[in-house]
Amino acid sequence: MKPEKKACEMSVKELAAYIDQSVLKPEFTQSDIRKYIQEGIDFGCKTVCINPASLDIAAELTKSTETKICVVCDFPFGLSTTASKVMQAEQYCKRGDIFELDIVANYGWIRSGMWKEVEEDIKAVCDVCHKYKTEVKVIFETDALTIEQVKKATEVAVAAGADFVKTSTGFYTGGKSDGATVEVIQAMLDIAKGRCKIKGSGGIRDQEHFFKLIDMGIDRMGIGYCSTPVVLGISAAAAKNKEGY
Template sequence: MEYTLNDLARMIDHTNLHAYASNEDMVKLCNEAKKYDFRMVAINQVQSKICSEQLKGTDIDTGAAISFPLGQTTVESKLFDIKDALKNGANEIDYVVNLTEVKNGNFDYVKDEMQQIVDLCHSKSVLIKVIFENTYLTNDEIKKLAEIAKKVKPDFIKTSTGFGPSGAKIEDVKLMKSVVGDEVSVKAAGGIRNSDDFLAMIAAGADRIGTSSGVKIINALKDRMEKDNVDVIKIDRDYKKNLK
């Protein structure tokens, strides 16, 4: 497939989830998102209002992280926080699954949690992403979560928070995509800091990339395209051959 520079920029969730992020940092994040036409700014829930105000009148979304980064809150807490984020202007949600219940093998709980959150977000026409945090999971657990997502149908399943011991891995993206196929999209996040890794994640099956290095990545891709005198970058998304 062929992608323009803007196509690639629109796959980026421009991220600042640092505990020490200030209002000034949020304004900077939003200004960069507007300059580069990123798809979304990924921020902690408490910053939903300032970012939604900064992005008013644009088609750049405000993405609030819920139960971040551990996922260890009740369904009721997650639903409350989502409602609060939406009230303050968020129009995308990334939430972390309850990893304790995954490890307990309590997938009925995990499915019910996902269903309630997806139903709430979709009732408000809000895009919803489910963060697995694969660094703590076995391949069987990743597959089981992806199978649940294929039934519940969030908009995205996501590899990582970026706060665990490791982030996005090519093999995890391929595994997740092999299960959900084209019914659910995959977001890769965590440790994606250069243009080569960015393109590799897309080739593996990711349709959205969460990164705090979006400006660096897009500038590097722009330089590459100018050097090669091309208007598009070709990415062989060969994962499609292996979809179930």
């Protein structure tokens, strides 16, 4: 949705509301996970995006804060069976502290033109998550797809009941790693037409790109823990002091 004012006119708090701070690296120690979740909270991010094994830590640290929990499911490949994805999603959502769930679409199926199967797979996860009032973001891994495939996948995700469509896992190694380009985000916006929200992820590392996507009408962005203060234009110390918020 187009914002009411330009990104350059927004406060740090308003800008931080666009961010899911990514805390997903598999090599992170428990100390790393605590550190970067806490930084996401200090920055005022909308959510911290975490692996399921980090749920208890995230619940502890985000309690009584405005920052919520986004958990990934069947990440980063999206190649589990539909039944397995549903069981995973239910296991996480029934905790009662999950705000959003990011699931990876089977993009091999998308590349194969298996649209019926893609829609059924997404819908099954959306149905179980919506029972718990948890919104679902569907990741397409757009670097592996053509623009036409991205457009068709967006339409299919809308039909399946997805709340967001999303560009990237950040872990794709099979080709380019452009992530949330202006071209891809515009294609998603053009097809979604407000029927679902748009999350950009991958390649958002400077304030110029961050502001551009906000002004285009993006709803959320996945930002790596190192890039959050960069796109917000603040330091970690300033965030902790809550100055300028």
